[in-house]
Amino acid sequence: MxxxxxxxxxxxxxxxxxxxxxxxxxxxxxxxxxxxxxxxxxxxxxxxxxxxxxxxxxxxxxxxxxxxxxxxTMQSKKTMIREDLEEAKIESSNLRGVVMRDVVMDGAEIFDSRLNGMRIHHGGMANLSLKHLDMDGLTIGFSQMNGAVIHDLGGHTIPIRFAENDFKNCIIDRCDLANAELVNCNLSGLRISGSMLKESWLLQPEPYEPVHIEEVDFRNSVITKSNLNDVHIENCTVEGLIINGVPVGELLASYKMSQAPKR
The missing domain is CATH 1.10.260.40 (lambda repressor-like DNA-binding domains)
Structure with missing residues (x-):
């Protein structure tokens, strides 16, 4: 069009x-x-x-x-309440410290911009696109982000926090989410690819659809209070992986021994 x-x-x-x-x-x-x-x-x-x-x-x-x-006027505003930014294209903008509440951003695109310390609460962000951003200290809470695409985000020195958000069917691709916090978020159908989650905390409610994770570095991550029934882990490095206090290496060694032919 x-x-x-x-x-x-x-x-x-x-x-x-x-x-x-x-x-x-x-x-x-x-x-x-x-x-x-x-x-x-x-x-x-x-x-x-x-x-x-x-x-x-x-x-x-x-x-x-x-x-x-x-x-x-967006760059000069520090607080935005009940504004309609649906399908807006936000490029090369400085949104540091901006607070958004009850803002509609469905289908919007934000790229090549600074979101340091930005806080978004109760936002409508279905199909939002975030690309090439500096997001140190970004906080998003109680927002609908279903179908969002988060792509190519660099490293962060201040943790990013997502709380009570709907990430259903979102795509996270080529992102560094080190130290990020996802608390009580709906990750149903979420796809994470080629990303770094080192030292992050991943806390989620019971998923309704499979979560697909591939080519992700989970070293030193913690997954707790989650439903991992029927999860399949294939072709992954599991050195040092611990499940409920038991090293997976020991479990695999015991399993191999049990499968060895008896003399």
Missing amino acids: VEEIKFHERIKTLRVERNMTQQELGDLLGVTSQAVSKWETGIATPDISLLPKISKLFNCTIDSLFFGRVDS
Whole structure:
């Protein structure tokens, strides 16, 4: 589907938000107020050489000027309550310390941005896409994240915490979730691939659908109070693995001995 170009709406909104007249904006850009008026009514668009200057002036991306992908005021807000960011495209944004409550972000995409210390509570984030982010200290709680895709997240020095979230049918791919906490989350149908969960705590309620985990480094992880009935572990390194206080190595050795032919 071709996206609707919204430049005339965006440029007027950005100008009004900053209490600027068309003449003032024109003076800053080296054009006439009549030119700005034509932009805002959709009669004309600025010369391509002006786009970098406009995006810098309004602290937003060039892409967002035409497709309305970024709320230009988002970076300056520290608290966002009951805002609709459904299918928003948030790129190269600094959202450090921002608190979101009761925010709708279904189908939104956040990438190449800083989410350090950000807190999201009671959010609607079905099919959310998170890519290439700095998320030190991010906290998400009581949110619907079913169908979300979390891809290519780097290392973290401050733990990430997920509590009381619905991760049903989510995909976590190529992520470093060291020291992350998932507490009382629905991981039904979750798929984790090519990720690092070293020293993390994975606490979950009883799953309703199989959880698929492959190519994940679980060294020093702790899984507790979970239902592992009928779990299959295949082609994995289990050196040092302990189940209910019993080293798996000893169990395997005993099993091999019991299967050896009797003389």
